[in-house]
Amino acid sequence: xxxxxxxxxxxxxxxxxxxxxxxxxxxxxxxxxxxxxxxxxxxxxxxxxxxxxxxxxxxxxxxxxxxxxxxxxxxxxxxxxxxxxxxxxxxxxxxxxxxxxxxxxxxxxxxxxxxxxxxxxxxxxxxxxxxxxxxxxxxxxxxxxxxxxxx
Amino acid sequence: xxxxxxxxxxxxxxxxxxxxxxxxxxxxxxxxxxxxxxxxxxxxxxxxxxxxxxxxxxxxxxxxxxxxxxxxxxxxxxxxxxxxxxxxxxxxxxxxxxxxxxxxxxxxxxxxxxxxxxxxxxxxxxxxxxxxxxxxxxxxxxxxxxxxxxxxxxxxxxxxxxxxxxxxxxxxxxxxxxxxxxxxxxxxxxxxxxxxxxxxxxxxxxxxxxxxxxxxxxxxxxxxxxxxxxxxxxxxxxxxxxxxxxxxxxxxxxxxxxxxxxxxxxxxxxxxxxxxxxxxxxxxxxxxxxxxxxxxxxxxxxxxxxxxxxxxxxxxxxxxxxxxxxxxxxxxxxxxxxxxxxxxxxxxxxxxxxxxxxxxxxxxxxxxxx
Numbered sequence: 001x002x003x004x005x006x007x008x009x010x011x012x013x014x015x016x017x018x019x020x021x022x023x024x025x026x027x028x029x030x031x032x033x034x035x036x037x038x039x040x041x042x043x044x045x046x047x048x049x050x051x052x053x054x055x056x057x058x059x060x061x062x063x064x065x066x067x068x069x070x071x072x073x074x075x076x077x078x079x080x081x082x083x084x085x086x087x088x089x090x091x092x093x094x095x096x097x098x099x100x101x102x103x104x105x106x107x108x109x110x111x112x113x114x115x116x117x118x119x120x121x122x123x124x125x126x127x128x129x130x131x132x133x134x135x136x137x138x139x140x141x142x143x144x145x146x147x148x149x150x151x
Numbered sequence: 152x153x154x155x156x157x158x159x160x161x162x163x164x165x166x167x168x169x170x171x172x173x174x175x176x177x178x179x180x181x182x183x184x185x186x187x188x189x190x191x192x193x194x195x196x197x198x199x200x201x202x203x204x205x206x207x208x209x210x211x212x213x214x215x216x217x218x219x220x221x222x223x224x225x226x227x228x229x230x231x232x233x234x235x236x237x238x239x240x241x242x243x244x245x246x247x248x249x250x251x252x253x254x255x256x257x258x259x260x261x262x263x264x265x266x267x268x269x270x271x272x273x274x275x276x277x278x279x280x281x282x283x284x285x286x287x288x289x290x291x292x293x294x295x296x297x298x299x300x301x302x303x304x305x306x307x308x309x310x311x312x313x314x315x316x317x318x319x320x321x322x323x324x325x326x327x328x329x330x331x332x333x334x335x336x337x338x339x340x341x342x343x344x345x346x347x348x349x350x351x352x353x354x355x356x357x358x359x360x361x362x363x364x365x366x367x368x369x370x371x372x373x374x375x376x377x378x379x380x381x382x383x384x385x386x387x388x389x390x391x392x393x394x395x396x397x398x399x400x401x402x403x404x405x406x407x408x409x410x411x412x413x414x415x416x417x418x419x420x421x422x423x424x425x426x427x428x429x430x431x432x433x434x435x436x437x438x439x440x441x442x443x444x445x446x447x448x449x450x451x452x453x454x455x456x457x458x459x460x461x462x463x464x465x466x467x468x469x470x471x472x473x474x475x476x477x478x479x480x481x482x483x484x485x486x487x488x489x490x491x492x493x494x495x496x497x498x499x500x501x502x503x504x505x506x507x508x509x510x511x512x513x514x515x516x517x518x519x520x521x
Contacts, residue, residue: 025239025452026239026453027457047366047367052370054369054457054464054466054483055468057481059470070468074366074375074387077388079455102369103495104367104369104492107491108487128196129196131196132196140479144204145204145208
């Protein structure tokens with residue numbers, strides 16, 4: 001079973017949480033909580049097990065961000081979600097990139113930077129993806145467009 | 152020695168943002184060495200409307216019409232993915248007849264999407280006639296879908312808990328006639344295109360994608376299956392009424408442009424089989440779940456729901472904080488991952504082949520830009 005293999009592979013990484021998900025309720029077979037700094041190692045472990053990166057996004061929780069990574073496999077049904085909490089700092093939030101492991105993450109990380117302003121250290125080409133180059137805002141931050149009629 | 156004095160130079164060629172082969176507003180900045188590409192960088196975002204931001208500012212029902220405008224060619228798959236994600240959050244169950252109707256309509260929509268692709272793709276490659284055939288067939292289909300859903304393109308039909316309108320006799324006889332008609336047309340497509348030696352020479356061995364690349368870039372849909380990986384959400388992660396039907400997942404063997412073409416052609420026949428079975432087994436009963444609340448206030452939590460659109464995996468990720476409005480919606484769109492591989496596949500190909508490769512991925516730009 002891929003799920004057991006993933007659990008074994010992730011066990012050595014000293015992660016905050018690796019547990020079974022409630023598939024019927026959430027669509028996840030495996031739920032993982034990691035620190036942003038552990039993500040390159042987690043991504044490498046996922047790639048070694050043949051998983052692909054389904055999606056990478058962020059959620060603005062006002063006090064902090066959560067980076068959300070979804071992984072799945074072409075061979076066996078096993079969706080893994082990895083949550084990585086990221087503190088908001090005055091100089092801007094930053095997490096290491098996983099684009100050297102999954103080149104497909106390159107665009108996802110650029111999108112997160114574009115929409116949330118989260119920087120990815122070591123990213124080869126971190127510039128805006130969807131918004132114009134000269135935009136000076138990050139639209140998915142919760143304090144963006146808060147005035148009525150401005151959405 | 153003859154290379155003395157010859158200075159090697161590359162130049163930049165701008166493909167798009169307005170170009171017939173980009174099917175939308177996509178720009179590709181190409182670094183050229185003569186006719187060969189040394190670097191390709193897609194520039195996207197020209198059609199960014201902020202769907203995900205809109206989602207946070209309206210309630211669950213109000214976001215439904217947006218789903219017809221992300222991927223306009225296979226809008227019903229997006230309807231389905233979003234509805235299923237919200238139903239999962241709410242714990243709603245769709246009645247069996249409702250699921251069957253969803254499958255029939257989504258599969259018809261998948262065929263219409265593939266027909267547009269075939270016509271437009273062959274047009275890209277310089278064959279003018281096929282688009283006239285494909286659009287003729289598609290017109291038939293749109294009339295059928297229009298009859299039930301009330302629109303020709305940007306469908307907003309599924310509701311949380313089922314579908315609002317039942318199929319009628321005219322739709323069912325019309326669909327059966329369409330299945331017969333399209334099957335006879337497949338023979339025309341085969342002799343005109345699939346066995347056409349010009350087309351084969353143009354597409355065989357071009358734009359190869361390996362399994363390893365597919366994993367690293369997260370490809371899905373026919374673009375992935377052309378490379379021989381039988382990954383289709385309808386089989387891999389069965390949803391709705393799909394487990395009730397017998398159908399196959401066509402795959403390619405070489406992973407080139409021709410294989411991706413063939414996968415789509417074969418997929419249409421499989422969709423016809425699904426529709427036929429669904430019409431034959433159509434159960435009686437309600438089409439909407441009982442007691443769907445008017446004010447939707449799902450409990451706090453998050454869900455991820457994947458469905459197979461004509462281009463690959465559409466994933467709907469919803470975070471709820473127990474509010475009337477979703478806290479965050481992320482739309483995982485297949486074309487996004489499928490296009491991100493272009494810089495790697497395009498290197499060392501001819502600029503004319505880039506058009507063949509780009510078309511074979513079947514990107515829908517509004518879906519990427521969101």
